[in-house]
Amino acid sequence: MTAFWWTVAALLLVTLLAGLIRIWRGPNPADRMLAAQLFGTTGVAILLLLAQAMQTPALNDVALVPALLAVVAMVAFVRRARPEAEEPE
Amino acid sequence: MIYLQYLLVGAGCLFFIVGTLGLLRFPDTFTRIHAITKADNLGLGLLMLGLLPSTESLPQALKLILIWLLVLAASATASYLIAHYVKAQSPDALPHADTTSEEQD
Amino acid sequence: MHFFVSVLLTGSLWWILTEGAQAWWIGGPAVLLASYVATRLHHPDSQRINWLQVPLFALFFLAQSLKAGVDVAVRTLRIRPAINPGTLYYRTSLPPGTARYLFGSIVGLFPGTLCTDFDHDQVILHVLDTNADIAMDCRRLERRIARLFSLPPAAIPPTSLNKEAQS
């Protein structure tokens, strides 16, 4: 059972790291923020799996925090950041 | 029961992979929002369902569901906010959003 | 009334968070404080959720978001992503307020739709596939939301929509 949780967590980590490509490539600031959003959701999933795999239910509380607050960065981006519209690549 | 858990968590993981693939493959910001919002939320939902039988108590199970609901509400709102932002940045570009695709993998 | 509902909701939330350990001596004040904040932030709005309708709506929502996930997965996994994006102007009959904005955010989790803006009583949607019958899905969601808020069905005239697709 535990081995299965670890495998899935590792797979999710791979998808999360693949999201880094989108952050790097952009090309729009919105694309980069979208990838950061992906990090939030996937991070919650990984934390839930780790809570099982490491037998630490307290990690569910850790997962609660990005679930609750991931949107704050997005709101800040939409309301406050004024990035250059396009970046020459 | 265990096989059902494997199935659900595996399917959830699959949707996460699909979401990231969509994020990397789709041609413009709007379509990427579609991919990631829909696939990731379903993925997290299935994964959470798969983890439910392993919880120790009813409130703990409810807490997992609560986490999923929070993510759902957040990403529904975030998807609107960012789509609205992109549209406001380039109001004329919207109907032709897909002709400005930057890369095709 | 709204305060009472808030206390009930935040109270059960506290129970879930503490995983049944309760600790009402701190939970009680916390729940009251959170309910007070909720009431202060809430804008009086004639649209109230009918809680009896919530389970039905939840089932509908689950089915649709499953459909949406599978739909987007199938499109992504094609050799060339099978998408034909465009804009759809959807005339909604939901009155401005909670119901309409709920429609706008939830529609982003439904198959192939994404709300980008509101313009009078039009909801501007970005759709993944202009050939799919999006309008029917939207109309169903609209009817469900109207029922969720106990809005009279008479308030829902036949909807008109206006596609704007590009080749």
Next chain:
Amino acid sequence: MQFAFDSMLGLGLLACAAGVFWSRDLFRSVVMFIAFGLLLALTWVRLEAPDLALAEAAIGAGLTGVLLLDAIGHLRQHNEHSPRNHWLLPLLCCIALALLLILSFNARPEASISLPQLVAESLPESGVEHPITAVLLNFRSYDTLLEIAVLLVAAVVAMALNDGLAAAARTSTEQSNRDPVLAGFTSRLAPVILLVAIYVLWAGSYMPGGAFQGGAILAAGLVLLKLADFHIERYAESLLRLGLAFGFLVFLAVATSVMIGGRPFLTYPEAFAGQFILFIEAVLTFSIGLILFSLFNQSPGQEVPHDN
């Protein structure tokens, strides 16, 4: 698999750090840094430090990202291109610091006493069940007291620097109109954030959690309210100024008041240690939340033009 996970995590962390450092676009650096924060939280989990993971998740997701994004918007208003010529000196500093860290890691002194064992032995006297909280608020509460003081000083300096700018920004945001979807979402999420912050504070006595984590979550909630154009500072201006100093003052008052009973500074009567700690933590949470929020509130800020 566990090893594969850990090594990927480590490599991902390095990749993110490199991305932050090498990106020529500031915005990209900031988003990379947000991603870095999340990976860091996962790393703390793997190092079996869930307390730190909780703090990193709350501060990284809710605050640093927001502050940086806000700063970028502000920078772009004033100068178009940031000079990128000064990379050699930072690089040398980083290498030197890394070398120092590696050296000190290899040459760390042998501990003459086992600290974890000492903590475990004294835990029953501390009044709480979670060792981290016991250390922070009982055994080493002196450090915590000073940390609050540092935060307070930071907030006061920010206020002193930015008072005029913030006032100007405040009048400009008055005119902006709310996004109805965001406002509806925020008005429902804010009570939940408040409740979770109090829960995390309470949980600190038994498991990972505590004043800093709770305070950071509270601050993120306030930031969200402000971003959604709820003019909270108008109602809470006086509360803010009072609240800023409140945590430190109460902590200090409790710490000195026990001296009246003939006890040394900052020791709690054993029978009430648990209640003392929770009381101090509650006030600290409130205060830390306000301090962190005020750091955001002091930044001048500006609005992206909105069309509805």
